[in-house]
Amino acid sequence: MAAIKVPEFPKAKLLGSRFRFALLILLFLCLTAIWSNILTYNIAIVCMSANSSSNHDVHTRIFTNGQSTLAVVFVAIGNIIAAMPVIMLVNRYGTRTVLGVLGLCSSVATFFIPLAIRHSIAAFYILRMIQGTALACNFPVIGYFTERWTYFKQNGMFISVLVTYLQLAPAFTNPVSGALCSAAGWPSVFYFHGGLSLGLFLIYAVVFRNNPEKHPFVGNTEKTKIAKGKITAEKPPVPYLSIIKTPAIWGVWIAGLGNFTVINLLFLYTPTYLHKVVGFGETSTGLTSAIVPIAEGIVKIISGVVSDKLPIRESIKVRLFNTIAFIGSAVFLAIIAFAKIHNGPVSLVLLALSGGFIGLNTGGFYRAAPILSKQFGSFVTGAISLCMSITMLILPFFVQGVAKKNTEGQWEIVFFGFVSNIFFVILVRGEPCWWTKVPSDQSQTSDDIPPQGTDSKLEKNEKESINA
Template identity: 35%
Template sequence: MTLGQRRKGTWEVWRRGREDVAPSDDVEGSPWHERLLSSMSDIGDSPKNEDPAPQIEVFGAGSFRKSKTDKIGDSGKRGISFTVESLEDIPSKVDEESSKELKEGKSWIRYVVLTATIVCLSSIMANIVCFNFTILCMPRTGEVLSGNHTAYEGYTKNERTWLFSAVAVGALLAVVPVAHAISTIGSKKVFFAAGMLTGVATALVPVAATFDLNTFLALRFIQGISFAACMPTVGSVTSSWASLHQQGLFIAVLTTFGQLSSVFSMPVSGQLCTSSLGWQSVYYVHAGISFVSFILWFVVYTDTPDQNKMVKTRELAEINAGKSSSSLVAQNKPTAIPYLEIVTTPSVWGVWVGALGDLVAVQLIHTFSPLYIRQVLQYSVNHTGFAAAVPVLVQFCVKVFAGHSSDKIRGVSETTKLRVFNTVALGFSAVFLAVLGFVQKGQGLLGLSLISLATAMFGFNGGGFNKCATMVSRQYSHFVLANIQFIWCLSMLICPILVSLLLPTGSVAEWRTVFFAHAGLLLVSNAVFCALATAKPAPWTDREIKNPAAKNTPLYHPHHGEEPCDLSLSDNERSARQDFYRAIERMNEARLPVMACVPCLTVFKDVIVFRLHASLHSSQTAWQCALCGGLCRDRRSFQQHVVFNAHDV
């Protein structure tokens, strides 16, 4: 068997494997392409290694090893494994084994991961939210009952503001480091560490709140650090585990952790506060749930589906179907984040502005609805917990429905769906909040109904700016969502200050001003989002995207490894140079080995061909193909030759 025959056989095995396992995956940069490069790079350093191996063992869909000489690939990785006597037997074996795996029943591991993740996200948020209720029944630090006092006075307005804001400050300072850590070491380690941190901090709150306010503030700050990992994890899980046809479902379900936390925390806190266990038991129960849920999550979760042994081939193919090679490479190894391009893209700013209006209004309801229900609607402490949980429970149901329906609706463009869903979320909520401002004191049923409707409408944001963020940023969605996390933290910091300024006495007229201000912010932010929204991926997610829309074109245009433009060259020559340096930049971003001949402006995928070609320069035969020996009259014909014969990248 000649070297050329072996190369041809290898290429055919790889090509057939791709058609069976991932027909919609791009070639360059995919995991199968990486394994092919790894296989070719280990064959040898010269044509002397041409002895045919008696057996070839195939692993996965594209990597192989020569049993007689070198070991190529990783036998420990999941995939198809069989032995053949000759290269001619490989295609039928690949077809047979691939079809066998693809006919297996579906596995549902991605839904197990989805469920475990939303439980953990809700646990982190519940540890923060439970303070919003216990503040109604817990004493001020160092306060004791004496004399004629039969109830605790509680924290002052300034102390409450500090305790609310401590979480926001901690999250604000931790957002960027957490996002960077997720992009470098993966979401599994970072999110698990955040879960353990919030569990410990929550368990220590009863002790700190009793003896020292500064220690209590420090624990709230630590809870904020853990909270900073939530939205980046949502982006990472959605990008890695959701197929392109389930982006809306995943992003909608995962972003319901704010609602689920309130649905659980409010009634549980209300019952425990009024029980013999006391307000301290609220924090102990929440901390215990955090520890258990995160340990179970750590067992079932992996950063990418192909690392999870429970994921079958069919499910893996469904998850990766239609994803670009760049996004698949980013899942398996750290890639550089194009920060400047992302932050100068108009559609991304549309997402962030939409998120600002939504999150400020949501923060108002989540933080101050117990106070409004207690003071204005005049519910008892015990009933306030259940009443405060009703609006967010309705929002949770609406959010899951909206996320799923946004994936299933056909006949309407994705961009139009994003605008419609976001308008329902922000516009309709603004209307209900404005009407809520006219509710009078004691009108409990009417006020609770309007709060529930306003909160429920926010559930449609899963098909609005949240979904837009993942569709535009793809493999970099964890960074875009990390900035939404930053905005969320900012709203947690701003909202208490804004409400305290607008609500000095807590009268109905002051509450009306609060609701009107938030309704106006919702309308403005929705208008900005609708003007800038798009469902198409930005060009920095895939360098192959040509002529992107203006909304997706970053204002900052880096020159990806290109040489300075030389006007003395012809148009074809300049175009060839630009294509050459862009190809090198793409391989660098994907962390692939770069084998490029600068004099010839040609990038090779085969290390042997590259080394032989480089050696030909010294013998003045630079236009001879090192693989097949063919002679070319100039560089242009040589480039056409390597492309036509599949020698190029």
């Protein structure tokens, strides 16, 4: 009797052929930790002002409006100074070293902030600059990771997950910090976040690799799948001048300015607004201010997946998502600004709706950046970090000047987001820019890529290896 021949399958590595998803989650948590370390101050200052004479800490510093403004400004200064050097370092050394070192610096700086607040306001500002310097690597890291680790059909999903760190950070930090403030005093907020982020970055340093080819837990099937549609030859130097002269790229960056005007206004000042204008207490401020980023984060992930599946031209797709995001967000913040609503539940609903709509931009300018720049995504996406820094630098002075009494007036600046979308719609394109082109024998062409909704041979092999 003839023996039954058993078909051979590729040897499955850790997590089958999906180890990239484990790294996606790890990187997402690390990016979240860097942003959370910065946001700790927003809840801690509410706790300081409410409990300056409590038994938790008799040495609590009372920050003036000017000092509070500078606490945000120095984060932006650190970010702006580090932006270009960090982008160049990421392009040269990869994200494992750069993010690992800066993440550890952010963790240590956060841990020492209580000591600096008690003894030296200058030292406090220096530590805030270090936090801002670490933040400068977040968007270059997103561009670098999606360029090297993402399968082309999952590009939108990976981007939407990674940029949602902006929402997870306040959704986690605000309620946790509020509870810590009430239970153990404001210094515990910094100690907790500093220690947690330190642990995350130690894990990151051990587990992460810059490329799939160098990772021991990534099998051949997954490596081949990730390489689909990517440049196979050595990447040429970044054409900085050509990129800067491209109108479509400026459309993305201007949209980034509008986006972070809304984002920073929502995340940096919602806790103060809810506490001083609406009248929520410390713990309830932390819990309720988390609703806005949660709403935005959910919409971001959904819109990233939907944008991958939507069967329309990329140019139409990114314009559609971006326009709905900015118009929807502006409408609900305009109601808060001009209707002078002081009702707690109504204010929360309006803020959550505004945050939810702005989350649609993962299908807009966030998606457009890697499509336009392809192998140079780490620079184009990384420069979006500058947009974040510029708004962080300007907004505190605007809020202090226009809304000194913590009124609804601060929300009126959101209309800049609406204006920025006009530039985006006019300038953006749906195909890679000319400076991304390489000879056809150096990269896989679009003919090598199966249409959406069909299983390629590679995907079938992956499923077989997982089920083996």
